Amino acid sequence: MIRAYAAHEPGGKLEPFEYDPGSLGDEDVEIQVEYCGICHSDLSMLNNEWGMTRYPFVPGHEVVGTINAVGERVKHLQVGQRVGLGWYSRSCMTCEWCLSGNQNLCPQAEGTIVGRYGGFAEKVRAHQGWVLPLPEKLNPLTAGPLFCGGITVFNPIVQFDVKPTDRVGVIGIGGLGHMALGFLAAWGCEITAFSTSPDKEIEAKNLGANHFVNSRDPQALKALANSLDLILSTVNADLDWDTYISLLRPKGRLHFVGVIPNPLSVQLFPLIGGQKSVSGSPLGSPVTLAQMLNFAGRHHVEPVVEFYPIEQVNEAMERLKANKARYRIVLTFKNS
CATH class of the missing domain: 3.40.50.720 (NAD(P)-binding Rossmann-like Domain)
Known part of the structure; x- marks a missing residue:
């Protein structure tokens, strides 16, 4: 079972929630979440502003953590490696957009918090193609917002x-x-x-x-x-x-x-x-994500963030809703 924080209705309070993720897919990765940024999209999805939220709803798509498990076909990522995950968690990898390196334009692209459970949780899963290693020069505490914003x-x-x-x-x-x-x-x-x-x-x-x-x-x-x-x-x-x-x-x-x-x-x-x-434009492809991470690490580009423990997630969401955050909010987890 994975422990998370979920809302059960539009605009609802985020409460402790557990779910069974099932067996890990052959090409999937399970991430032990250390830090997760809060994005305005999390708030929009919580309120079902775009008409596509499923409840119980677990927000969180600016994830930084370490790999807890990998599927049998995952070869380039290893358990214990620090990685990040953003808005997209999967794409078909076979359409013209995926094959041309524009996976973010895939008509079948899956959002990390759209129809599935996101990163306000102790663990989150995604396809290996959208899980990006963090460069050594990048600060893991503040890297989460880079994966969306x-x-x-x-x-x-x-x-x-x-x-x-x-x-x-x-x-x-x-x-x-x-x-x-x-x-x-x-x-x-x-x-x-x-x-x-x-x-x-x-x-x-x-x-x-x-x-x-x-x-x-x-x-x-x-x-x-x-x-x-x-x-x-x-x-x-x-x-x-x-x-x-x-x-x-x-x-x-x-x-x-x-x-x-x-x-x-x-x-x-x-x-x-x-x-x-x-x-x-939407976000970016995995190649552009990797380019951004390397550029940010090399040039010390770092979001300005405020930290909240995951247990205070509702207070953090209220601060974002009130437009008081300067400039991003990152949730921290006990294992971090």
Whole structure:
């Protein structure tokens, strides 16, 4: 039996829960959880905001731990090895997307907390293809958020061939945005942070931003017209997107990794005239995940986290819900 924390109804309290995982699959890995980050997606799934949550629901998809057991066909991972697991726990490995190295786009990809039990538990299982060894230079205490929030903002850097000479804007300095600042600074980009909270200016610059703009100041926004190569939106709010598109240089891109509540509405003429793009992306493939982990370890890119013991998981979830976390929350387990 595996001991976990589960909710039995939408928005319900997480309570001790046990389940029998059955026999371990030939290509699967069982991880003894040491640390597990809390992501806003855990909260969305807890509340069934996306209409796909099954109860009892065990959240947790930013897992760091050591391998407890491996299936018979697992050859590249060993018991005792420290690894991580993110949003995806399995993909078919045979479709055109998996075979081309884009497993995160697999139509059959399985979410770690979608229709199965996640990492708010003493153990969690996943297919070997989505279990990533942690580089030695990476701090295991804070690595968990990299497996969801980190890869979400790192993936566009790779997919769109962002260059060190590019000027990049980041909208929102929160759980995602603060990691974007760290990665882009290490990448060598000139970064402008956009936030509705002027008190975050010093923090944003300490995290890697070169410039800070109060996004409620129309004149400050206007002054940046035609200056940015990429704008990365990490917020879950509706903004004046035409204004941000006007800040892009020709061939610039407004890219979404935060899910806004309403359909996107923009004027097409500026897009066509400037050959600009609007796009979005999910997380990343295992190859991109490994690249991100190595890059983070080499350049000391580390999420800013708060720690809670697993026994205080409900308090931690409430802090996230109240938008008080600076900037990510990681649960710790007694075996860690």
